[in-house]
Amino acid sequence: MAVRRAKVKSTGAAQDPALGTAMFAPAALYIMLLIGVPFFLAMYYAFSDARIGNTDLHFVGLENFRSILQSPSFRSAVKNSIVFTLASQIIVIICSTILSIVLENKFRGRGVIRYLILLPWVAPIALGAIGWKWILDSIYSVITWVLVWLHVFKPYGAPMWLGEPHLAMASVILVHCWRLIPFSTVIMLAGQTAIPKEIPEAAAIDGAGFWRTLFQIKIPMMTSIISVAVLFGTIFTFTDMTVVYILTAGGPYDSTQTLPSLAFATGIQGSDLAAGAAISLFLVPVLVVIAYLMLRVAHRAEAT
Amino acid sequence: MPVVETRNLTKVFKEGELGAVNDVNLATREGEFLVFLGPSGSGKTTLLRMIAGLEEPTAGEILIGGRVVNDLSPRERRSAMVFQSYALYPHLTVYKNIAFPLKAQNVKKELHKDKVEWAASLLGIGALLQRKPRELSGGERQRVALARAIVREPSVFLLDEPLSNLDAKLRASAREELELFHRRVGTTTIYVTHDQVEAMAMGDRVVVLDQGVVRQIGTPREVYDEPADTFVATFLGSPPMNLVEMGDFIIGFRPEHFRVAETIGDSPKVTFDLRVENVEYLGAEYVLSGSLAGRRLDGKKVIARLLLGQSFEIGTTHQFAVPEQHLKFFDRSAGKRIEPRTLEWQ
Amino acid sequence: MAKKRLRKFSASMLHWFVLVVFTVLLAFPFYWMVITAFKQNLDLYTVENNPFIFNAKPTLEHLRLLLYETRYVRWLGNTVFVGALVVLITLVLAVPAAYALARLTGRWGQRLGIGIFLTYLVPPTLLFIPLSRVVSALGLQDTLWSLVLVYPSFTVPFSIWLLMGFFKAIPKELEDAAMVDGLTRFGAFVKMVIPISVSGILTVVIFTFTLVTQEFVYALTFISSESNQMVGVGIPIFLVRGDVYFWGSLMAACLITSLPIALLYNIFLDRFIAGFTVGAVK
Numbered sequence: 001m002a003v004r005r006a007k008v009k010s011t012g013a014a015q016d017p018a019l020g021t022a023m024f025a026p027a028a029l030y031i032m033l034l035i036g037v038p039f040f041l042a043m044y045y046a047f048s049d050a051r052i053g054n055t056d057l058h059f060v061g062l063e064n065f066r067s068i069l070q071s072p073s074f075r076s077a078v079k080n081s082i083v084f085t086l087a088s089q090i091i092v093i094i095c096s097t098i099l100s101i102v103l104e105n106k107f108r109g110r111g112v113i114r115y116l117i118l119l120p121w122v123a124p125i126a127l128g129a130i131g132w133k134w135i136l137d138s139i140y141s142v143i144t145w146v147l148v149w150l151h152v153f154k155p156y157g158a159p160m161w162l163g164e165p166h167l168a169m170a171s172v173i174l175v176h177c178w179r180l181i182p183f184s185t186v187i188m189l190a191g192q193t194a195i196p197k198e199i200p201e202a203a204a205i206d207g208a209g210f211w212r213t214l215f216q217i218k219i220p221m222m223t224s225i226i227s228v229a230v231l232f233g234t235i236f237t238f239t240d241m242t243v244v245y246i247l248t249a250g251g252p253y254d255s256t257q258t259l260p261s262l263a264f265a266t267g268i269q270g271s272d273l274a275a276g277a278a279i280s281l282f283l284v285p286v287l288v289v290i291a292y293l294m295l296r297v298a299h300r301a302e303a304t
Numbered sequence: 305m306p307v308v309e310t311r312n313l314t315k316v317f318k319e320g321e322l323g324a325v326n327d328v329n330l331a332t333r334e335g336e337f338l339v340f341l342g343p344s345g346s347g348k349t350t351l352l353r354m355i356a357g358l359e360e361p362t363a364g365e366i367l368i369g370g371r372v373v374n375d376l377s378p379r380e381r382r383s384a385m386v387f388q389s390y391a392l393y394p395h396l397t398v399y400k401n402i403a404f405p406l407k408a409q410n411v412k413k414e415l416h417k418d419k420v421e422w423a424a425s426l427l428g429i430g431a432l433l434q435r436k437p438r439e440l441s442g443g444e445r446q447r448v449a450l451a452r453a454i455v456r457e458p459s460v461f462l463l464d465e466p467l468s469n470l471d472a473k474l475r476a477s478a479r480e481e482l483e484l485f486h487r488r489v490g491t492t493t494i495y496v497t498h499d500q501v502e503a504m505a506m507g508d509r510v511v512v513l514d515q516g517v518v519r520q521i522g523t524p525r526e527v528y529d530e531p532a533d534t535f536v537a538t539f540l541g542s543p544p545m546n547l548v549e550m551g552d553f554i555i556g557f558r559p560e561h562f563r564v565a566e567t568i569g570d571s572p573k574v575t576f577d578l579r580v581e582n583v584e585y586l587g588a589e590y591v592l593s594g595s596l597a598g599r600r601l602d603g604k605k606v607i608a609r610l611l612l613g614q615s616f617e618i619g620t621t622h623q624f625a626v627p628e629q630h631l632k633f634f635d636r637s638a639g640k641r642i643e644p645r646t647l648e649w650q
Numbered sequence: 651m652a653k654k655r656l657r658k659f660s661a662s663m664l665h666w667f668v669l670v671v672f673t674v675l676l677a678f679p680f681y682w683m684v685i686t687a688f689k690q691n692l693d694l695y696t697v698e699n700n701p702f703i704f705n706a707k708p709t710l711e712h713l714r715l716l717l718y719e720t721r722y723v724r725w726l727g728n729t730v731f732v733g734a735l736v737v738l739i740t741l742v743l744a745v746p747a748a749y750a751l752a753r754l755t756g757r758w759g760q761r762l763g764i765g766i767f768l769t770y771l772v773p774p775t776l777l778f779i780p781l782s783r784v785v786s787a788l789g790l791q792d793t794l795w796s797l798v799l800v801y802p803s804f805t806v807p808f809s810i811w812l813l814m815g816f817f818k819a820i821p822k823e824l825e826d827a828a829m830v831d832g833l834t835r836f837g838a839f840v841k842m843v844i845p846i847s848v849s850g851i852l853t854v855v856i857f858t859f860t861l862v863t864q865e866f867v868y869a870l871t872f873i874s875s876e877s878n879q880m881v882g883v884g885i886p887i888f889l890v891r892g893d894v895y896f897w898g899s900l901m902a903a904c905l906i907t908s909l910p911i912a913l914l915y916n917i918f919l920d921r922f923i924a925g926f927t928v929g930a931v932k
Contacts, residue, residue, distance in 0.1 A: 019750075019835055020750040020759070021750070023746035023747060023836075024750040026742075026743050026746070026747070027743040027744060027746070027747035027766075027806055027810060028747070030802060030803070031769055031806060031807060034781075034799075035772050035803050038777040038780040039772065039776070041780035041784070042776060042777065042780045044780075045780060045783070098668060098672075099669075099672050102665055113669065114916065114919075115912060116673050116676065116677040116680075117673055118912060118915065118916060118919070119908065119912050120676050120679070122908065122911055122916075123907075123908035123912065124881075124882040124908065124911075125864055125866055125882070126883060126886045127886070127904040128904075128908075130885065130900060131682065131683055134682070134895075134901065135679060135682055137897075140694070140695065140697065140701075142682060142701045145700075145701050155697075156697075178675075178676065178679075182676065186919070196389065196391070198388075198389055198391040199391050199393065201358050201391065202387060202391035202393075203393075203404075203408070204357075204378045205356060205357070205358075205378045205384065206379070206404055206405035206408050206452070206456075207405055207408035207456075212408060217393060221393075221394065223395075235771055235773065241775050241866075242866040242867065245866075245870075259775075263779065264775070267779045268779070273779055277779045277780065280778075280779060281776070284776070287772065290771065291768050291771055294767075294768075294771075295768075375653075375654045
């Protein structure tokens with residue numbers, strides 16, 4: 001057998017920058033073209049008077065921003081985006097923590113339960129939303145029927161779940177939570193299994209009961225994973241337009257309009273691309289903050 | 305009154321299969337360092353965990369301080385445990401790690417500082433109190449784990465192979481520290497290990513386990529010099545005791561007792577012819593391996609350990625002997641130790 | 651003795667209660683879809699009827715309508731078509747890129763990996779407006795090709811991130827051994843690493859496909875005609891005539907589309923988690 005001098009450095013840092021760049025370049029190029037370029041285009045359009053069907057483009061300065069900031073729908077959309085996102089995240093974190101504790105240990109039927117619990121997340125967003133639209137239908141809602149049957153409301157006396165502003169907002173938040181709880185739970189479960197078995201055992205021997213172990217040992221050990229779940233959840237809720245579009249189309253009276261759904265309504269349905277672009281740009285500050293926080297979490301996790 | 309006692313303790317994980325722990329009866333003596341020794345799968349860790357309260361026995365009783373504790377949770381048993389991985393809480397400082405048991409037992413906050421500092425000084429880690437576990441070396445982590453265990457002043461310490469995560473060099477000094485610690489503190493300790501050297505060095509008594517069954521309980525001298533069966537005989541001692549089948553019994557002799565016949569002099573001895581097959585020079589001693597020659601014993605493999613000054617050529621045959629007092633006899637069917645028999649083949 | 655058993659029993663009861671409540675709340679809409687899909691219209695639209703039971707015989711009418719009188723089957727076909735192509739493009743772009751980041755580029759590789767991860771955070775609701783312009787400029791308006799072009803923009807970053815985790819878990823010694831035996835680094839990649847990573851690659855395939863089926867904004871924006879639409883958008887938008895929602899068929903469609911995807915997803919979830927926990931929290 002010929003003994004060949006391997007051209008390889010030791011396994012530690014075998015690098016081949018040329019090949020690496022070549023293998024990475026196509027993906028990088030693609031991403032730059034389809035994310036980077038449109039990103040800058042969005043900014044460009046926001047300062048223009050672009051419209052659908054019109055290829056002319058003129059620079060109009062801050063005109064779009066001025067008119068948006070004065071519009072009550074915009075202000076309502078900002079408020080709603082924040083409210084929906086915060087409310088959903090709080091509910092989701094609490095529920096998914098509880099659910100992940102309950103799912104931690106193996107039990108019979110766990111696989112089936114997991115399938116059922118994951119359905120809201122896996123089903124295409126629009127399909128889950130339209131399922132809820134049917135459940136919350138103004139006349140035929142099953143919730144209404146149950147409440148009437150329990151004599152909470154008189155027949156035909158139940159509120160319109162998607163027709164009254166506060167109820168509509170609650171419904172949108174509900175659907176977001178419904179979608180996100182499975183996702184968060186899965187992440188939390190992964191975080192829980194990462195805790196070595198001996199640590200809760202040591203806590204038990206040290207004298208900690210169930211709740212103390214949970215709040216003083218387990219949850220603190222899961223902070224980086226909980227942060228990841230929250231940050232992702234925030235992005236998914238804040239930048240989503242589908243749930244609102246399908247459930248309420250922003251109504252009634254803009255009470256459920258959010259930034260993304262308003263951007264769509266203005267830009268595509270209203271053909272005013274420039275204004276739509278300007279509205280959607282207001283998503284950026286939040287995204288930047290989230291990106292920063294994600295990096296901090298990743299950095300801290302690396303240090304441990 | 306023994307600190308820890310088990311009666312007919314059994315743990316079966318899968319129905320119908322042999323238990324991990326089978327009908328174990330033992331009792332510790334006050335202040336002793338008791339070692340559970342056995343290969344992996346022998347049930348020693350399961351036994352320890354049952355005493356700690358982390359596993360539920362299938363049958364039998366566990367008593368701590370004279371009370372049956374089967375139904376008590378770990379926290380109620382007043383024992384402390386050091387895990388193989390130390391299980392330090394990574395998000396807490398050393399101080400908070402050590403204070404955690406106090407917090408969990410609702411000890412008044414004002415008392416924490418004194419107790420933590422007492423435990424820390426006992427183990428020489430006073431300077432590390434504000435560090436986090438990830439900043440500590442293996443040896444330091446072990447000391448923190450011990451401090452956390454002692455701060456509660458438990459009635460028994462349970463140690464689960466705490467030295468196996470340390471590298472070889474560190475192990476020796478950590479072992480010595482543990483021995484000193486035990487002498488200073490005097491708490492009854494149960495120590496689990498698969499390393500028979502550790503067991504011999506540290507234990508006041510050794511419980512030898514195999515497949516969930518206690519083979520022998522005795523002082524290191526007892527289990528080494530008077531093994532109860534062939535398992536104990538071959539598990540203790542490295543290289544293991546030579547076992548040679550003879551008719552309906554087995555004779556055993558340790559390599560260090562198997563010497564050149566002439567050097568034994570006039571004391572009663574039994575001689576064998578050894579055909580040398582391999583010689584290893586280990587610096588402080590030689591290890592010879594070969595086969596016995598002559599009639600019934602031909603071909604049986606044995607090992608001898610000899611001191612400096614002798615060299616043998618491979619292939620040559622020499623007369624070796626074992627002093628009669630060091631010859632052990634074992635029953636062939638169960639391997640149990642029996643009374644000496646007369647050897648009729650000489 | 652009794653105290654301990656009581657404690658255990660009530661803990662276990664609480665455990666089951668919480669589990670059942672959550673499962674019911676989360677899975678209820680799908681149960682509801684099942685009931686609605688098979689109820690006759692006159693049963694469905696009578697307010698007084700108990701909605702939980704079948705007051706009239708169950709019917710397959712909604713299914714029939716869905717499959718024969720709507721474009722549902724066509725939408726499924728469109729989705730599979732787009733899904734297959736997007737999976738292909740994603741693999742071609744993401745697999746080498748993930749390998750490069752996991753192995754070949756050292757410190758830089760880590761930074762780029764994070765950069766990739768950040769691009770996944772840029773939402774379609776920000777890019778859809780400029781992209782709609784790009785799409786019509788390219789003449790791809792109202793075609794499935796617009797989606798084939800744009801979808802990799804979110805499937806690729808996600809896949810790179812996932813695959814990085816899988817590749818990092820493969821010991822470097824394997825490729826080193828292959829190179830000592832005479833393969834080039836790229837050859838080692840193709841002949842050694844890829845075959846070992848089949849399960850990771852398969853996971854990426856499944857998840858990419860699910861991402862494609864779930865997408866809504868781009869499909870809604872770029873595609874206007876009914877026959878070119880994807881299943882995730884076609885169902886809620888086109889299964890109406892005027893103002894009337896065909897709830898029976900709608901629910902049947904939701905069900906048929908969601909359940910198989912969920913099955914595939916579940917099968918691969920454990921592998922996904924393994925890759926995720928190595929790649930992300932690292």
